[in-house]
Amino acid sequence: MARSTSKTMERSGARLSVVQALYEMEISDKGVIEALAEFEAFWIGREVEGIDHPPAEIAFFRDLLRGVVEEQRAIDPQIDGALAAGWSLKRIESVLRAILRAGTYELMFRRDVPARAAISEYVDVAHSFFSGEEPGLVNAVLDKVARDVRGEEFAGLPGSGKS
Template identity: 55%
Template sequence: MARAIERSAARLAAVQALYQMDVTGKTLPDIFAEFETYWIGMEIEGDQYNPAELAFFRDILTGVLDDQGPLDRAIDATLIAGWPLARVDSVMRATLRGGAYELKKRKDIPARVVIKEYVDVAGAFFGPDESGMINAVLDGMARQYRAEEFVVQA
């Protein structure tokens, strides 16, 4: 159970870090240093952040950045027509990128777990409509990347 909590915290931190990189242009080494020193597992403005699995946090960030072009194109293809990723809120974009990376590259984690985790992350920032949109997009991507996990057994 502790590992699941640390992975959930790593996902939340990764989304926050991806958002920060998107809006500030900070580099990956700067983000690693800042989050690992001042955010993860710390109390900030009265909010206590859970300890996170640092290797998993780093894997998500590095993976998203290494594969960002193909991930963004896949997200664009799954979004509703007329709503390209560039028009999506920065936090939502970061959430979709993290989830897309895990669905595409982290086959060791079941697709349904990835989707639920990122819907939970979205719930920390948005209401049910936006969380539902995250769910729909990631579900569509999961069915593309991991169709075998969604085959109904007779």
């Protein structure tokens, strides 16, 4: 049981680190290799500027970060389709954009992670950065994405259109 809890916490840490790395890459024009090296050497599981960065499952962190970058052409249109009419991913604040991209990658390409668990995890990540409506937006967008790409997990549930 303790191992499972530890792995869950390390995956949560990996998700948080991926969002931070994606944000860092966007504002600094760093590449994936540089971001991976920096986060693994200096951020993950360490205290930086008085902030504790949780331990992370490194293989999961690497897969998420590389996957979001490599699959961005498939991910971004999926998010755009889930956003409210008149909104596009380009108009979304950069940390929020990183959260949506990482969550959408996981929903589209990591079938080993249950959709509801992934959505919940990224809503938690959003709460780490935002105290307003943003976590609700993450929940709504990722729920829409999940129902589109993993409808079988939602069959028979309210809002699924199937009974």
